[in-house]
Amino acid sequence: MENRDLCEMCYSELPKNTPRCYQCASHFISSNSIGLCPNCLTNSPAFDETFAPFLHHRAIRYLILQLKFHQHYPSARLLGNLMADYLQKTVELPDCIIPVPLHKNRYRERGFNQSIEIARVISQRLNLPLDIHSCIRHRDTAHQVGLTGEERHDNIKNAFSISPTFKAKHVAIIDDVMTTGSTVHELAFALKTAGCHRVQIWVCAKAR
Secondary structure, three states: OOOOOOOOOHHOOOOOOOOOOOOOOOOOOOOOOOOOHHHHHHHHOOOOEEOOEEEEEEHHHHHHHHHHHHHHHHHHHHHHHHHHHHHHHHOOOOOEEEOOOOHHHHHHHOOOOHHHHHHHHHHHHHHHEEEEOOOOEEOOOOOOOOOOHHHHHHHHHEEEEEEEOOOOOHHHHHHHEEEEHHHHHHHHHHHOOOOOOEEEEEEEEEEE
């Protein structure tokens, strides 16, 4: 692909997330499925829509792991550009984008936030304000990996606070991968409690 770190053949082999649930981006097995999944119909999350162009396996999973655990910044550039290519054709642009924040202890331990690195690329490509100050992760939660859905929900509950000066009404939360959606649900809930009207989720990949 032009100006991308992969060729057309490699792009064609990336695991695309289609068809998907409109709200949580869960992958539909049947190509005839549209709309909302059963879980969103019965237990609607705080966010309004999720855009996840890829599934979390094969090359996409490798790119995310290289970025997240090895600080491979070219992966952030590629993932951000792939997302921007997809988003500019499919979304109504928000007032700003907000990367999922890390607690200060986790940030100090890791040295960077992979969601911010991906969001920087998207911000530049789509000419959108990048807000990395209005949302704070004030609880140092345990890692979500290995937890059940209920444990993930309890682990992340009330972990975020929003600046009283925050005024945006339509925002997009940026993250690398979405599994159960507990983290972005909790952040979306905090944003809506602070007065935001519409919250989209933009993630590189949806885990099955």
